[in-house]
Amino acid sequence: MAASALTVLAATPIANAQVVAGAAIENVARVNFEIAGARRTVSSNIAVIKAAERLDITLIQTRPPIIDGDANVTIGATLTNTGNGQEAFVVTGTIAPDGASTGPLAIDVDGDGRFGAGDTPLVDGRTPVLAPGQVLSLVLVVPASAGTEPVTLTAVAATGAGTPGTAFDGQGDGGADAVVGSTGARASVSIPLVGTNVSVVSLEKRQRVAAPDGSARAVSGATITYTMVARFTGAVRGATLEDPVPAGTSFVPGSIRLDGATLSDAADGDAGQIAAGQVRVALGDVAQPGERTISFQVTIQ
Amino acid sequence: MNRAHALAATTAFAIVTSLAVPAAAAPAADNGPLSIETRMLVEQRTRAADGTTRTEQVAPTKVVPGTPVTIVIDYRNTGDQPLGGVVIANPVPRNTVFGGVATGTPQPEVSVDGKTFASLAQLRVPATGGGTRAATHSDVTSVRWRLPSPLTAGSKGQFAFQAVLK
Numbered sequence: 001m002a003a004s005a006l007t008v009l010a011a012t013p014i015a016n017a018q019v020v021a022g023a024a025i026e027n028v029a030r031v032n033f034e035i036a037g038a039r040r041t042v043s044s045n046i047a048v049i050k051a052a053e054r055l056d057i058t059l060i061q062t063r064p065p066i067i068d069g070d071a072n073v074t075i076g077a078t079l080t081n082t083g084n085g086q087e088a089f090v091v092t093g094t095i096a097p098d099g100a101s102t103g104p105l106a107i108d109v110d111g112d113g114r115f116g117a118g119d120t121p122l123v124d125g126r127t128p129v130l131a132p133g134q135v136l137s138l139v140l141v142v143p144a145s146a147g148t149e150p151v152t153l154t155a156v157a158a159t160g161a162g163t164p165g166t167a168f169d170g171q172g173d174g175g176a177d178a179v180v181g182s183t184g185a186r187a188s189v190s191i192p193l194v195g196t197n198v199s200v201v202s203l204e205k206r207q208r209v210a211a212p213d214g215s216a217r218a219v220s221g222a223t224i225t226y227t228m229v230a231r232f233t234g235a236v237r238g239a240t241l242e243d244p245v246p247a248g249t250s251f252v253p254g255s256i257r258l259d260g261a262t263l264s265d266a267a268d269g270d271a272g273q274i275a276a277g278q279v280r281v282a283l284g285d286v287a288q289p290g291e292r293t294i295s296f297q298v299t300i301q
Numbered sequence: 302m303n304r305a306h307a308l309a310a311t312t313a314f315a316i317v318t319s320l321a322v323p324a325a326a327a328p329a330a331d332n333g334p335l336s337i338e339t340r341m342l343v344e345q346r347t348r349a350a351d352g353t354t355r356t357e358q359v360a361p362t363k364v365v366p367g368t369p370v371t372i373v374i375d376y377r378n379t380g381d382q383p384l385g386g387v388v389i390a391n392p393v394p395r396n397t398v399f400g401g402v403a404t405g406t407p408q409p410e411v412s413v414d415g416k417t418f419a420s421l422a423q424l425r426v427p428a429t430g431g432g433t434r435a436a437t438h439s440d441v442t443s444v445r446w447r448l449p450s451p452l453t454a455g456s457k458g459q460f461a462f463q464a465v466l467k
Contacts, residue, residue: 018366019366019466028339028391029337029389030389031376032387032388032389032390033452034386035382042336049370054366167363179363
């Protein structure tokens with residue numbers, strides 16, 4: 001059977017009110033006085049300072065990791081440039097205890113909380129340049145072979161990091177100095193993969209074959225009914241189930257069911273749709289432990 | 302740490318005059334008989350061998366958000382007549398917050414609307430949710446000093462205050 005997976009959603013942006021790096025701060029004073037019975041005003045020179053760049057970052061895990069039916073773990077995190085300059089960051093994911101690397105680390109472009117074709121893998125862990133206050137949604141896949149060791153996700157400002165106050169002269173925006181802020185321009189989250197931190201979403205998938213002759217032989221013309229039971233041990237946001245229509249079969253129109261109710265095939269207001277060879281059912285926000293049952297049918301060609 | 306509020310409460314700070322190299326500044330046009338110049342400095346702390354900390358005002362570098370900047374205004378009567386009714390005004394630079402005056406600088410009149418000047422304690426501003434509240438340093442948009450008596454020929458003076466970068 002082809003693998004199916006569950007997905008969840010990403011986070012929200014943060015406003016930034018700091019003066020931007022490289023901006024000119026200007027001061028001018030004026031004096032008004034009386035001379036020969038008239039009042040006059042004289043302005044001073046304009047004194048100028050260039051605002052330096054402060055390097056700061058926050059990195060937070062957006063929700064508990066999701067384990068799918070194949071025991072792969074998807075971790076979502078948001079990285080925010082909390083400094084005042086244009087800055088790229090270098091992100092790495094390692095698995096305790098020997099620091100082995102994890103699977104793909106990507107920008108969650110489509111915001112679906114999982115690593116898919118629409119997402120952009122990071123090359124050497126380097127993000128694009130982020131504007132001050134900009135938020136980047138990241139997704140990391142840890143293969144089942146990683147076991148249950150904690151995963152550590154670390155992000156560092158590309159210009160430099162270290163003790164707050166460390167300066168990188170002239171390396172900030174517009175040739176201004178760059179100075180490490182209170183976060184050290186470095187952030188790290190450690191994510192245990194077991195225990196109450198994890199919403200285990202298990203997928204049990206079964207199939208039942210019904211051939212035209214009444215037997216259960218998988219012959220041309222037989223109908224396969226796939227039933228997936230998604231069991232949640234905790235709350236999950238924006239859960240979506242996707243299952244591809246297997247090669248060599250064709251989808252039976254109108255066969256998508258969620259907990260027994262029929263869903264329409266079109267991408268309309270209800271939770272189900274079939275598109276581009278994928279059956280997709282939006283389970284929405286699951287607030288408490290429980291299970292949902294999804295089924296659909298295909299015909300063997 | 303909100304240094305602006307700490308300065309509002311009690312202390313002022315001292316500046317070292319004439320030794321620091323000023324921030325980049327274009328020279329003022331000679332409009333005589335009253336010359337006025339401004340420069341900006343930042344505080345630098347150095348630790349001496351005996352453990353004490355020495356604080357001085359130096360040319361600004363590494364001015365990141367949150368850095369307090371010292372704004373210095375020097376004025377002088379370059380003519381041969383006394384000048385009366387001298388008023389020196391300085392808008393608080395955009396992207397900074399007023400943080401109090403230096404030691405030796407008298408309390409200025411301040412404005413929160415750019416038009417009316419008074420002591421900070423007398424001013425009120427609209428409060429979120431309706432009504433008004435007492436104005437604070439962060440509401441100040443301009444500061445001004447009125448010399449109490451005419452400035453005699455050849456006399457000079459200096460005012461200094463702090464502006465914290467947003």
